[in-house]
């Protein structure tokens with residue numbers, strides 16, 4: 001099949017990048033060498049903050065209404081080196097630490113949870129590739145993911161399987177050439193736009209992870225519109241019908257150890273959602289401090305009222321506590337310490353619950369204005385609710401943390 | 412005991428499961444300790460503690476079945492100490 005036939009078959013946009021990647025798909029050694037040397041300084045919190053204040057905050061409400069993040073912003077994120085800055089310099093990343101990555105995602109989450117969601121799933125795919133990928137896979141996909149020329153999406157959930165990942169029905173059968181993938185994934189963040197899907201399917205001996213290019217024959221994408229929160233994160237249902245993949249599509253080990261690919265990838269997603277939740281609390285605090293100093297009731301500013309002060313003081317306390325929990329999880333990741341996994345569960349549990357609580361209070365402080373599209377707190381409120389459901393729902397967090405308590409302190 | 416490879420692995424498992432008593436030869440899979448979360452912790456521990464990288468082809472259940480097997484795995488992957 002020629003490149004143009006592929007393009008017609010998928011009915012998708014094929015730009016120069018995709019053409020080059022399709023060529024790379026045929027010949028991995030053709031990865032452009034100019035991508036391997038980072039040309040700008042490694043991004044950090046300050047750079048991310050500046051980026052978010054200039055390019056994200058002023059537009060986030062409009063994107064929320066549109067239900068879409070424009071390509072222009074996606075390109076800018078690439079230019080700022082924010083897609084996967086933790087990837088090593090050899091593939092065009094900056095090797096930034098997990099602690100700094102968390103700070104970057106917090107800043108993005110402060111500006112727009114939909115944009116942060118796109119970063120989260122791209123991070124999950126890129127991290128899984130770095131952690132489990134073979135040299136050939138890294139050469140094929142690494143540079144394009146680092147640059148954001150290709151965007152990744154994480155495909156685990158199905159219409160009938162969310163928290164219960166044992167009930168996955170998507171199958172990956174072994175063939176002489178590699179794999180045959182069949183099934184449907186739902187609620188896939190950035191599914192509308194992503195180029196490379198990391199798909200979890202039932203394999204011959206347990207769950208397997210497969211890297212599936214969007215342009216593979218048999219892949220169809222159905223947009224999901226009108227979600228409660230993270231409305232611009234371009235969700236989709238992605239169906240795989242007799243998708244034939246070469247042997248090299250398999251990421252990581254098979255057999256029992258393949259579950260680790262899922263655990264590790266979800267850990268990174270959980271970390272990103274945790275710091276993103278810190279960003280939401282900070283955004284609530286910024287909005288409420290501003291509003292409470294300007295809004296007058298009975299001749300005094302809201303900020304003079306003890307009940308409003310109580311809400312603001314709780315926001316200040318929780319944003320600090322959540323940030324510290326996330327920083328600890330990031331620090332342990334950078335050390336390669338296995339304690340990071342539980343630390344991340346705890347950080348995500350605390351931060352997402354606190355975000356939901358404070359976003360609700362932020363709407364309360366704003367009164368009717370808080371319910372209107374003229375203020376961003378309604379968006380924070382809807383986005384914060386999503387944080388309690390994704391990457392381990394609040395119930396699953398509690399079950400896991402309680403199991404840890406029992407394991408450690410029970411008699 | 413604690414400064415041997417097997418001793419360090421045992422200590423890690425004991426730290427994660429304070430209520431359990433396991434010997435170096437016990438099959439930790441059949442004792443029901445392993446879920447994917449603990450498997451990931453175990454891999455991270457082995458890589459950090461012993462400065463090794465576990466390649467995909469070594470991530471097979473038999474290598475992790477007992478403390479002794481894990482110690483053998485570490486022995487195979489650990490760089491040779493420099494000659495003095």
Ligand SMILES: Cc1cc2nc3c(=O)[nH]c(=O)nc-3n(C[C@H](O)[C@H](O)[C@H](O)COP(=O)(O)OP(=O)(O)OC[C@H]3O[C@@H](n4cnc5c(N)ncnc54)[C@H](O)[C@@H]3O)c2cc1C
Nearest residue numbers: 154155156157161162163164187188189389390391393395
């Ligand atoms: C905006 C958004 C973006 C998403 N993006 C992605 C994505 O990119 N990729 C992807 O794969 N998935 C994605 N998801 C799906 C998400 O991961 C699932 O929604 C989540 O795992 C919960 O699964 P479920 O919705 O099927 O709920 P269910 O599993 O049906 O659970 C329903 C409720 O029951 C609770 N529950 C479940 N088990 C127990 C239990 N044992 N005890 C007590 N309570 C329990 C749950 O916590 C939940 O509250 C996204 C979801 C949303 C809303």
